[in-house]
Structure formats: C-alpha cells, structure tokens
Amino acid sequence: MSTRIKKVGVCGAGGTMGAGIAIVAARAGFETICYDLNPAQLEKSKRQMEGFFDKSVERGKLSVEDRDAAVARISLAAGLEDLGNCDLVIEAIFEDLAVKRELLCKLNAVCAEHTIFASNTSTLSITEIASGCGREDKVVGMHFCLPAQLMKLIEMSPGINTSTETFAQAWAFTKAAGQIPVKTQDKPGFILNALLVPFNNDIIRAVEAGVAEPADIDKAIKKGLGYKMGPCELLDLIGLDTQIRLSEAFYPITLDPRSSTPPLLRRMVAAGHLGRKSGRGFYTYGDKAMFGG
Numbered sequence: 001m002s003t004r005i006k007k008v009g010v011c012g013a014g015g016t017m018g019a020g021i022a023i024v025a026a027r028a029g030f031e032t033i034c035y036d037l038n039p040a041q042l043e044k045s046k047r048q049m050e051g052f053f054d055k056s057v058e059r060g061k062l063s064v065e066d067r068d069a070a071v072a073r074i075s076l077a078a079g080l081e082d083l084g085n086c087d088l089v090i091e092a093i094f095e096d097l098a099v100k101r102e103l104l105c106k107l108n109a110v111c112a113e114h115t116i117f118a119s120n121t122s123t124l125s126i127t128e129i130a131s132g133c134g135r136e137d138k139v140v141g142m143h144f145c146l147p148a149q150l151m152k153l154i155e156m157s158p159g160i161n162t163s164t165e166t167f168a169q170a171w172a173f174t175k176a177a178g179q180i181p182v183k184t185q186d187k188p189g190f191i192l193n194a195l196l197v198p199f200n201n202d203i204i205r206a207v208e209a210g211v212a213e214p215a216d217i218d219k220a221i222k223k224g225l226g227y228k229m230g231p232c233e234l235l236d237l238i239g240l241d242t243q244i245r246l247s248e249a250f251y252p253i254t255l256d257p258r259s260s261t262p263p264l265l266r267r268m269v270a271a272g273h274l275g276r277k278s279g280r281g282f283y284t285y286g287d288k289a290m291f292g293g
C-alpha cells in the first residue's frame with residue numbers, strides 16, 4: 001500500500017525524540033512542520049537538525065542538494081493551529097497520560113477530519129491516550145527508537161478503537177519514511193521496553209552487587225552474546241533518569257520486582273550522573289555531543 005500522507009506534524013519537536021522524528025520525516029521527502037510548547041527549545045532543535053544534516057553530508061551519506069531539500073521541508077509552527085492541514089501528526093511530548101490526552105483533544109479541534117494522530121509513547125496505553133479525543137479510530141501507536149534519526153525500528157500498535165485503515169496508512173508511512181515497522185499489541189512497553197526495562201535493572205543490580213565492573217559486564221555481553229552495545233553503554237545513552245521514569249511507569253502496572261527502580265540507579269541520578277546527556281553515567285564522556293554524536 002502506498003501512503004496518502006504528504007504533510008507530517010511533529011509535536012514536541014524541541015525534545016530528543018521529536019527532533020529525531022522530524023529528521024526522519026523530512027529526510028524521506030515529507031513536508032514536516034514542527035511544534036513545541038517551548039519555542040526557544042524548538043529553535044535550538046531546528047539548529048540541531050540542520051547540524052545533523054550537515055554531518056550526514058560530511059560523512060558522505062547525503063548530497064548537498066538532498067540536505068538543502070530536507071532542511072527546506074522543515075518549518076516551525078507558531079501554534080497548534082498550524083498543524084491543521086497535516087495528514088499525520090506524531091506526538092513526542094512528555095510521557096504523561098493527562099498531558100497527552102489534552103494535546104489530542106486540542107489537535108482534534110484544529111486538525112482536518114482525515115488527520116491521523118500517532119503517539120510515540122514508550123509505556124502508556126494507546127487506547128487510553130486516544131480515549132475521549134473525538135477521533136479514537138484515527139489514533140495509533142508509533143514508537144520510534146532512540147536516536148530516531150539513526151534507528152530503523154518502529155513498534156506499531158493499534159489501540160482497541162484504531163481502524164484498520166488508520167493502521168494501514170500509518171504503517172505505509174513508516175515504510176515510505178525508510179523505517180522498519182513491527183506490529184505489537186497495545187501493552188506496556190510493547191516489545192522492546194517490556195524486555196529491556198527489567199533487563200537493564202538486572203544489570204544495575206549486578207553492578208550494585210559487585211558482580212563485575214560495568215566495562216566488564218558490557219564486554220561480556222558484547223563478546224559473549226554478540227550484542228553491538230553493552231547494557232551499561234545503552235543505559236548511558238537512554239539516560240539514567242529516563243530509566244527511573246520507565247521503571248516507575250512499569251512497576252505499578254506489572255508488579256514485577258525486576259521492574260522496580262534499583263537503589264544504585266537513584267543514587268547515580270541524585271549525584272547528577274545521568275549518562276551521556278550529563279557527561280557521566282557508568283562511563284565518563286567529557287564534552288562528547290549527545291545529539292548525532
């Protein structure tokens with residue numbers, strides 16, 4: 001199925017995921033309009049997107065003409081109304097059910113009847129996010145991986161009320177954007193986080209118990225299991241504060257003790273060791289850039 005989607009709105013484009021999602025859409029030829037509650041953050045994010053395209057040219061992955069065309073496809077919205085004629089709006093705003101529901105209700109009031117809403121939520125239910133927005137049949141889960149501009153996988157989940165047509169259109173968009181979709185159920189954590197959140201907490205508990213140094217745990221997992229990245233390296237990339245938020249979202253739903261926050265994780269975050277974003281986590285990064293680095 002080819003996609004009917006031509007214009008894409010990204011809500012929360014000033015944030016980590018939103019900026020990456022905007023890059024994916026613009027790079028693939030979609031007109032991309034970016035919105036964020038925080039205009040200063042949105043401006044900064046636009047510069048980071050341009051910086052990413054510049055680096056892609058330097059690395060020989062994009063021609064100068066393609067970079068210029070991709071950058072020209074990105075515009076900034078002054079308000080939600082500017083997203084009114086989008087075919088698809090992807091939200092990547094804070095992971096908070098009430099905040100996401102409020103946004104979808106507001107979008108429903110300003111968007112064309114055919115506009116599909118996609119949520120990049122990591123832990124919340126698509127059915128609950130859609131509930132009460134006024135177009136529950138046109139809401140779908142579209143979970144990009146960090147960093148969205150580099151990772152191909154998208155977990156696609158229909159909510160209970162999502163129509164077959166909406167799901168098919170959203171699926172076709174991800175393929176046209178050069179991504180690799182997999183279908184999952186509307187369950188907490190979909191595939192990746194449902195497996196990864198408890199696993200990463202196991203790793204932190206292993207460090208805390210003194211099983212091995214983080215670098216040796218990473219070496220064992222990479223050389224023994226063939227993983228590309230060690231779990232401590234991955235935690236530093238995800239952000240240790242994010243791992244706490246994920247654990248806190250999962251534990252009350254699953255009551256799985258492996259999902260509960262390990263004490264070492266809390267101590268590291270209290271010490272400001274958030275991972276790459278703060279320059280220190282399980283490893284020390286100096287001033288190495290997080291975005292596209």
Ligand code: NAD
Pocket residue numbers: 011012013014015016017018035036037038041091092093094095096099103120121122123143144145146238242
């Ligand atoms: P972030 O805090 O970096 O960015 C969120 C952005 O949303 C901010 O710029 C904020 O100003 C903006 N925002 C908040 N409320 C808004 C509103 N009502 N309207 C418009 N903009 C608003 O967060 P993030 O890490 O990019 O995560 C965003 C979403 O993506 C969350 O749902 C998260 O669960 C999901 N996600 C995160 C990751 C990750 O590893 N960080 C991976 C996959 C999915």
